[in-house]
Amino acid sequence: MGKISSTVACVALLGTVGAQAQDAGQVNIICSVQAEWCNMMQTVFAKSTGIKVNMSLKGSGEALAQLIAEKANPKTDLWFGGTGDPHLQAAEQGLSLEYKSPALPQLHGWAQQQAAQSKYRTVGIYSGPLGFGYNPELLAKKRLAVPKTWADLLKPEFKGEIQVANPASSGTAYTMVATLVQLMGEDKAFDYMKALHKNISQYTRSGTGPIKAVARGETTVSISFVHDGPGEKMQGFPVETVTPAEGTGAEIGSMSIIKGSRNLEAAKKFYEWALTAQAQQFGAASKQFQLPSNKATPIDPRVPDFKKIKFIDYDYAKYGASVERRRLIAKWEKDVNSLPR
Numbered sequence: 001m002g003k004i005s006s007t008v009a010c011v012a013l014l015g016t017v018g019a020q021a022q023d024a025g026q027v028n029i030i031c032s033v034q035a036e037w038c039n040m041m042q043t044v045f046a047k048s049t050g051i052k053v054n055m056s057l058k059g060s061g062e063a064l065a066q067l068i069a070e071k072a073n074p075k076t077d078l079w080f081g082g083t084g085d086p087h088l089q090a091a092e093q094g095l096s097l098e099y100k101s102p103a104l105p106q107l108h109g110w111a112q113q114q115a116a117q118s119k120y121r122t123v124g125i126y127s128g129p130l131g132f133g134y135n136p137e138l139l140a141k142k143r144l145a146v147p148k149t150w151a152d153l154l155k156p157e158f159k160g161e162i163q164v165a166n167p168a169s170s171g172t173a174y175t176m177v178a179t180l181v182q183l184m185g186e187d188k189a190f191d192y193m194k195a196l197h198k199n200i201s202q203y204t205r206s207g208t209g210p211i212k213a214v215a216r217g218e219t220t221v222s223i224s225f226v227h228d229g230p231g232e233k234m235q236g237f238p239v240e241t242v243t244p245a246e247g248t249g250a251e252i253g254s255m256s257i258i259k260g261s262r263n264l265e266a267a268k269k270f271y272e273w274a275l276t277a278q279a280q281q282f283g284a285a286s287k288q289f290q291l292p293s294n295k296a297t298p299i300d301p302r303v304p305d306f307k308k309i310k311f312i313d314y315d316y317a318k319y320g321a322s323v324e325r326r327r328l329i330a331k332w333e334k335d336v337n338s339l340p341r
Contacts, residue, residue, distance in 0.1 A: 129306070130249050131241055133222040134242070164224075174325065207225065208228050
C-alpha cells in the first residue's frame with residue numbers, strides 16, 4: 001500500500017510544479033511498460049526537474065507503428081520500455097537518434113551490447129527471461145506434473161491447457177519463436193510449434209494475457225516472461241513460474257531518443273535519469289520484476305535470479321531485424337496458426 005500511496009502523492013505534487021514546468025520546457029514520451037511504472041516515471045521526473053512530461057502509453061508494436069507514421073514530422077521525443085526488437089527495428093529504419101550515454105559503463109554487459117548493436121540508437125534498460133507460468137491448484141486438481149522443459153509442453157495431457165500470445169501482435173510470443181529457432185534450428189523449431197499448437201487453447205493478443213489467465217484459473221500453463229508472475233502472486237492469485245531446462249531467451253527492454261525530436265535537451269535529461277540506479281527502482285516499486293540494467297540498482301528478491309537460469313546465446317541483432325522478424329511471423333502464420341487444433 002505504501003508504494004501506491006506514494007504514487008498518489010507524486011500525482012498530487014504534479015499540480016504544484018505546473019508553473020515551474022512551463023519554464024523548464026517539456027518532453028513527449030511513448031511509454032511501453034505497465035501504466036503504474038509509466039506514471040511513477042512521469043511524476044517523479046517532472047517534480048525533480050520542472051520539465052513537463054506528456055506521456056502516452058502504447059505497446060511496443062503500436063509504438064513502432066506510430067513512429068513510422070510520423071517519421072516525416074516526429075511528435076515524439078523519447079520511447080521508454082517495451083521489448084527490444086521493435087527498438088532495434090526503429091534504429092535500423094533511422095527513426096531513432098545515435099546517442100552514446102556517459103552512463104553506459106555503469107550498465108550490465110547485455111544493456112551495453114544492445115546499444116552497440118544498434119549503433120547507439122537504443123539502450124537496454126531491463127531484461128526478463130522467457131519461461132512458463134503455471135497454476136499449482138489446477139495442476140493438482142488435474143493431476144498434472146509441473147512442466148520443466150519445452151518437451152513437457154507437448155505431452156498429450158496438456159491438450160487445451162496452454163496459452164501463449166500471437167507473435168504477430170506480441171513481443172513476448174515473438175521472443176518465443178526466435179528462442180526456439182535458435183535453440184533447435186528452424187525446421188525442428190517449427191515442427192515443435194506445430195506439435196505445441198494442438199495443446200494451445202488460445203493465442204492471446206497481448207504477451208501478459210496468458211499469465212493473467214493462469215493466475216485467474218482460466219488456463220493451467222502459459223508461455224510468458226517469468227517476471228510477470230510475482231505481481232499476480234502479490235495480488236493473491238495462485239501462480240508460479242519456471243524456466244525450461246533446455247535453455248531459454250530473454251527480452252531486453254529498451255529506450256530510444258527519436259530522430260527529429262523537438263525537445264532534444266529534455267529528452268537527453270530524461271534518458272540519463274532513466275539509466276540511474278534511483279530511477280530504475282520504479283520497476284519493482286510498480287510490481288514489475290525485470291532485472292534493471294544499472295548494476296548499482298538494488299535488486300528486489302522477486303526478480304528472477306539470472307545465475308540459476310540456462311540462457312541461449314540470443315542473437316538480438318539478427319532476430320531484431322525487420323526482415324527476419326517479418327519472415328518468421330509470416331512462416332508461423334502459414335505453417336502453425338493455420339492448422340486445425
